[in-house]
Amino acid sequence: MSDVIAHEMVVSFHYKLRNNEGKLLDSSPDGVPMPYLHGHRNIVPGLEKEMTDKKVGDKFDVKVSAAEGYGERVEGDAVVPRSNFPADVELVPGMSLVAENADGEAFPLWVTKISGDDVTVDPNHPLAGVELNFEVEIAAIRAATEEELAHGHPHGPGGAHDH
Ligand code: ZN
Numbered sequence: 022m023s024d025v026i027a028h029e030m031v032v033s034f035h036y037k038l039r040n041n042e043g044k045l046l047d048s049s050p051d052g053v054p055m056p057y058l059h060g061h062r063n064i065v066p067g068l069e070k071e072m073t074d075k076k077v078g079d080k081f082d083v084k085v086s087a088a089e090g091y092g093e094r095v096e097g098d099a100v101v102p103r104s105n106f107p108a109d110v111e112l113v114p115g116m117s118l119v120a121e122n123a124d125g126e127a128f129p130l131w132v133t134k135i136s137g138d139d140v141t142v143d144p145n146h147p148l149a150g151v152e153l154n155f156e157v158e159i160a161a162i163r164a165a166t167e168e169e170l171a172h173g174h175p176h177g178p179g180g181a182h183d184h
Contacts, residue, residue, distance in 0.1 A: 024162045025074045028060040031175045032072060033161040039154045046148065054160035056175040063174055065090045068155055075159050085153040094150035098133065098143040105140075112140055115147070 026032050033054035038047040049055045057063035059072060067089025075081070087093050106112060112132055120130045120142075134141035169175055 025076050026059055026072050026159070026162055027074070029165050029170060030059050031056055031163050031165050031169065032059050032159065034072075035158040035160055037156040039156075041152050041154065046151075046153075054158075056177070058165055058169060058173060058175050061173045065153065067153070068157075072157075072159075077159050077162055080156075080158045083153075083155040083157060085155065087150045087152055090151065090153045091146035091148040092150075094145050098141055098145075100139045100141050103135075103138045103140055118142070 024030070033056045035049045035054050036047075037045060037049075039045055059069065062069070064072075065085060067085030068083055070089075071081070071083045103112070106118075110118075112135055114132055114134060116132050118130050118132065119127050121127055128144070129146070130142040130144060131147060132140060133143045165175070
């Protein structure tokens, strides 16, 4: 296949992610490329942009600013009583939750601290404010199925979820 990465293709890629100090922050599991649906914000915008027009076998490095990555850090951590969370959800520092604002719009929050009945939540992704250095190798490119396009993410091995 001589396909290049374009809008609405499912792309699988191996990656390593480091901060500017060279510390490994994340990576695809050994030998198992991560799939995403191009053009649907499954991956950070700065990386997605650089993926366009690449082909299977391409290896490249991408430096992504915080703004094009997980965002700049913003103010807004808050302490919330434990009783505001569903009782059956086990809260642990580092986990993310989906909250709703007054207009009913969903937004992510991260639990940063739990102290007795006080739960501290933060609107910042743990990697907000961090410049991201990706090492990428494209493993596969294919057309998306209609179901994948409707869901906005890839299915199958390594996909977002099972149905
Ligand atoms: Zn789905």
